[in-house]
Amino acid sequence: MTGQIDDYIGKVPDFPKPGILFYDISPLLATPYIWEQAIQELAKLITPFNPSFLAAIDARGFLVASPLALKVGCGIIMIRKKGKLPGTTVQQEYSLEYGEDSLEMRDGIIKPGQSVFILDDLLATGGTAEAAVKLINGVGALVVGAAFLIELDGLGGRDRLRNIPCKSLVTYSA
DSSP states (O other): OHHHHHHTSEEEETOSSTTOEEEEOHHHHTOHHHHHHHHHHHHHHHGGGOOSEEEEETTHHHHHHHHHHHHHTOEEEEEEETTOSOSSEEEEEEEETTEEEEEEEETTSSOTTOEEEEEEEEESSOHHHHHHHHHHHHTTOEEEEEEEEEEEETSSHHHHTTTSOEEEEEEEEO
8 A cells, every 4th residue: 555655656856945855745636546545544543543633734734634534533623834823823833944933723622631633744854743742732632643644764753753653654764
């Protein structure tokens, strides 16, 4: 199964800047039977955790979490970049290799004690996922795991998430 998914992940050199190899999920999304298989595989990984919510990280995490929430039978909370959500939000700042950024989620949707599973398309350095964990834990919820379509091994992402189960469908060496 993983080999089939790998066949539908584009590898785009020098994007968005020279020296970067971008992993493009567009071909995967454009191929319904492979996309459905990927969602089925992720659902098998997530269902045993029985989460109350999937926390979808902006923006490709939304694509992954939406069909999964229906299969797993839970809600979705969007984790977005600062200023993208209406209403009252809670915020978590985090460091990037080129500066600082901030993630937000709507306040009051996730209640203390509820279980949350984090979803995104790619795990690289883990900074964004780690900030999402802090954001969710900060409102008293429990992060029970994280899953990614793609993991770039060797960039430290899994190490930053060492306190939670971390799953991925395809792993590439960075």
